[in-house]
Amino acid sequence: MSSTDLGMPTTAPDGVGFLRGSEPFPAAAHRALADTQLRRNLGHATRTIRAKRAGVVAEVPDWEELRRAGEAIKADTMARLPELLEQLEASVTARGGVVHWARDATEANAIVAGLVRDTGADEVVKVKSIATQEIGLNEALAEQGITATETDLAELIVQLSDDRPSHFLVPAIHRNRSEIRDIFLRAMPGVDPDLTDDPRRLAMAARAHLRRKFLSARVAISGANFAAADTGTISVVESEGNGRMCLTLPDTLITVMGVEKVVPRWSDMEVFLQLLPRSSTGERMNPYTSTWSGVTPGDGPQTFHLVLLDNGRSNVLASEDGRSALHCIRCSACLNVCPVYERTGGHAYGSVYPGPIGAVLSPQLTGISGPDDPNASLPYASSLCGACFDACPVRIDIPNLLVQQRAASIAAHRTPTAQDLAMRTVAAAMVSPGRFRAAERVLGLGRFAGRSGRIRFLPYPGSQWTSARDAPAPPAETFRQWWKRTRS
Amino acid sequence: MVEADALVSAREEVLARLRAARDAGAPRGGVPPTPREYRRVGALAAGSAEVVDRLEETVTEYRAVVFRAAGPGDVPAVLASVLEGVGSVVVPPGLPTTWTDGLAVTVRRDDPPLSVPELDGLDAVLTGASVAIADTGTLVLAAGEPDQGRRAITLVPDHHVCVVDAAAVVSSVPEALARLDPTRPLTFVSGPSATSDIELDRVEGVHGPRRLDVVLVGPPRA
Numbered sequence: 001m002s003s004t005d006l007g008m009p010t011t012a013p014d015g016v017g018f019l020r021g022s023e024p025f026p027a028a029a030h031r032a033l034a035d036t037q038l039r040r041n042l043g044h045a046t047r048t049i050r051a052k053r054a055g056v057v058a059e060v061p062d063w064e065e066l067r068r069a070g071e072a073i074k075a076d077t078m079a080r081l082p083e084l085l086e087q088l089e090a091s092v093t094a095r096g097g098v099v100h101w102a103r104d105a106t107e108a109n110a111i112v113a114g115l116v117r118d119t120g121a122d123e124v125v126k127v128k129s130i131a132t133q134e135i136g137l138n139e140a141l142a143e144q145g146i147t148a149t150e151t152d153l154a155e156l157i158v159q160l161s162d163d164r165p166s167h168f169l170v171p172a173i174h175r176n177r178s179e180i181r182d183i184f185l186r187a188m189p190g191v192d193p194d195l196t197d198d199p200r201r202l203a204m205a206a207r208a209h210l211r212r213k214f215l216s217a218r219v220a221i222s223g224a225n226f227a228a229a230d231t232g233t234i235s236v237v238e239s240e241g242n243g244r245m246c247l248t249l250p251d252t253l254i255t256v257m258g259v260e261k262v263v264p265r266w267s268d269m270e271v272f273l274q275l276l277p278r279s280s281t282g283e284r285m286n287p288y289t290s291t292w293s294g295v296t297p298g299d300g301p302q303t304f305h306l307v308l309l310d311n312g313r314s315n316v317l318a319s320e321d322g323r324s325a326l327h328c329i330r331c332s333a334c335l336n337v338c339p340v341y342e343r344t345g346g347h348a349y350g351s352v353y354p355g356p357i358g359a360v361l362s363p364q365l366t367g368i369s370g371p372d373d374p375n376a377s378l379p380y381a382s383s384l385c386g387a388c389f390d391a392c393p394v395r396i397d398i399p400n401l402l403v404q405q406r407a408a409s410i411a412a413h414r415t416p417t418a419q420d421l422a423m424r425t426v427a428a429a430m431v432s433p434g435r436f437r438a439a440e441r442v443l444g445l446g447r448f449a450g451r452s453g454r455i456r457f458l459p460y461p462g463s464q465w466t467s468a469r470d471a472p473a474p475p476a477e478t479f480r481q482w483w484k485r486t487r488s
Numbered sequence: 489m490v491e492a493d494a495l496v497s498a499r500e501e502v503l504a505r506l507r508a509a510r511d512a513g514a515p516r517g518g519v520p521p522t523p524r525e526y527r528r529v530g531a532l533a534a535g536s537a538e539v540v541d542r543l544e545e546t547v548t549e550y551r552a553v554v555f556r557a558a559g560p561g562d563v564p565a566v567l568a569s570v571l572e573g574v575g576s577v578v579v580p581p582g583l584p585t586t587w588t589d590g591l592a593v594t595v596r597r598d599d600p601p602l603s604v605p606e607l608d609g610l611d612a613v614l615t616g617a618s619v620a621i622a623d624t625g626t627l628v629l630a631a632g633e634p635d636q637g638r639r640a641i642t643l644v645p646d647h648h649v650c651v652v653d654a655a656a657v658v659s660s661v662p663e664a665l666a667r668l669d670p671t672r673p674l675t676f677v678s679g680p681s682a683t684s685d686i687e688l689d690r691v692e693g694v695h696g697p698r699r700l701d702v703v704l705v706g707p708p709r710a
């Protein structure tokens with residue numbers, strides 16, 4: 001690191017962590033689309049969650065006001081991110097915590113490994129944390145001889161099957177119950193050989209498997225959903241109680257948090273604790289939310305480290321439009337409503353951030369190295385139907401960002417074709433969802449539909465995979481109109 | 489460590505990058521003030537018979553079991569029936585002794601603090617709560633409150649019995665947060681532990697207490 005780099009917003013380094021797949025989206029999507037079991041699993045799971053979410057959102061009369069407040073709090077946070085982080089650091093430090101700063105994945109991994117080594121432990125328990133997946137922490141710890149055990153049920157399924165997560169909320173959403181039973185029978189030491197695929201029995205098997213680890217663990221690693229700058233209060237939102245186990249029983253707690261997770265005030269939690277659970281698991285409230293500030297004598301870990309991670313976030317923040325991708329609270333609602341995600345699943349996106357938000361966040365975190373960069377294709381992993389904006393609890397205008405990203409990618413790396421120029425024109429028109437919808441009608445996605453009523457063709461590089469998609473698109477309707485009609 | 493090799497600290501550099509980015513991406517026209525037009529106060533009055541009834545509904549929907557005690561004097565009798573068949577129970581240091589005096593249960597007070605294996609050997613935990621949220625069916629435990637104790641005691645035993653006074657019941661999430669002290673550890677509990685990780689269906693009972701019983705103390709059903 002030379003001093004000339006100081007102060008320049010920087011993308012995440014290549015070669016560490018999981019922000020980029022090995023092949024472009026069209027190739028990966030093509031394979032996923034051929035997997036009928038995968039499509040059945042995803043279709044079933046996303047249908048279930050969409051219905052639950054719609055029910056609990058409908059019962060909140062001020063849902064739109066909450067969304068607007070959430071959006072504005074996040075925009076305010078981004079406008080004074082460095083100041084808020086300094087305030088958070090002071091609050092956490094005053095309450096006995098230790099704050100570390102990491103420029104990138106490599107540095108964060110080194111900090112965490114060093115902290116674990118200092119405790120003398122060679123085993124850690126982990127609460128689901130997408131930030132630690134992003135930086136490849138488990139792999140980095142393994143290189144140092146430290147075993148990290150994932151304790152979230154879905155993460156455990158992913159870990160036991162040597163798989164990769166495919167969803168924020170349910171990393172093993174691509175697996176059905178009988179596949180999960182087979183994974184447990186194969187890879188869970190001491191499991192009952194008569195295990196059935198009853199979800200309750202599967203959950204009990206996970207409980208038995210992890211209980212001894214929880215009760216004896218000395219070090220835990222977590223992520224954070226929110227961190228209030230004014231009080232230094234960190235929040236972890238979860239369901240199973242594995243989070244509580246990790247946050248309460250060990251001596252040492254290490255929390256790894258992307259810098260964008262800070263919120264200005266503890267009182268802002270009154271907005272996010274309403275928006276997140278209903279958008280995420282489709283419940284009025286998730287079973288457990290834990291909050292803590294620094295260290296509490298006589299209760300919980302007596303050593304607390306907070307690692308603040310950049311890893312490309314400064315690069316996202318530097319873009320006036322693009323920075324709203326940092327507003328994401330990882331509820332996964334946009335994944336669950338996305339017709340592309342529903343068909344391809346999360347792995348096709350390559351990054352730990354899949355779905356519509358991943359398609360706009362990952363390329364901004366990594367930057368695009370050229371037309372062959374797998375992340376260059378992500379902004380095309382969308383039919384621009386707009387469902388993600390409607391579902392997003394903090395009103396991130398993902399369709400607009402997708403189009404901007406397409407235009408940016410074109411401007412930076414290729415001699416534009418006529419199709420690209422059309423896209424760029426559309427991008428310029430898209431300053432609001434309303435105008436977006438108008439522009440979409442003009443562009444008429446229906447014109448890409450063949451006689452069979454299936455979308456056969458999308459502008460390059462979408463054209464590489466549209467042949468495999470089976471989304472019917474009656475020419476008289478926009479994709480969004482069709483979607484609304486067929487969903488209701 | 490990486491930091492030692494660097495010309496500037498990671499802290500200085502990350503902050504410098506973020507300052508540059510904050511300015512480069514600053515929205516033209518600035519950031520508007522946050523609109524707070526959402527409801528700060530819910531539909532039902534805090535502590536009212538109606539809000540307690542609503543809490544009973546929302547808690548029950550998570551498959552927790554709700555019991556009613558007409559007043560503080562009835563709590564011991566209700567607890568005796570809730571804890572029937574339970575062998576041992578841990579209680580926080582400041583739980584009213586009148587609640588447990590007549591119980592046919594081994595009562596272990598968490599004072600001095602019990603070890604994790606000791607907690608693991610107990611059947612149940614009995615606590616109060618700081619606030620309950622009727623809209624969402626949520627109980628909030630504030631660590632260190634005399635009748636709530638350390639976080640570990642409500643986590644390790646498999647059965648949690650929580651006594652909630654009507655005066656602690658509010659309608660909405662904002663009302664609840666306004667009553668809580670964020671500098672002490674808080675645990676928001678909505679039903680027994682559960683997972684949605686298998687095909688996105690809720691299954692009760694994973695690592696936290698698999699059984700949650702709630703005793704509501706206060707006005708009879710509206």
Ligand code: SF4
Binds near residue numbers: 394
């Ligand atoms: S972009 Fe919005 S809808 Fe998608 S995961 Fe993030 S917060 Fe949820």
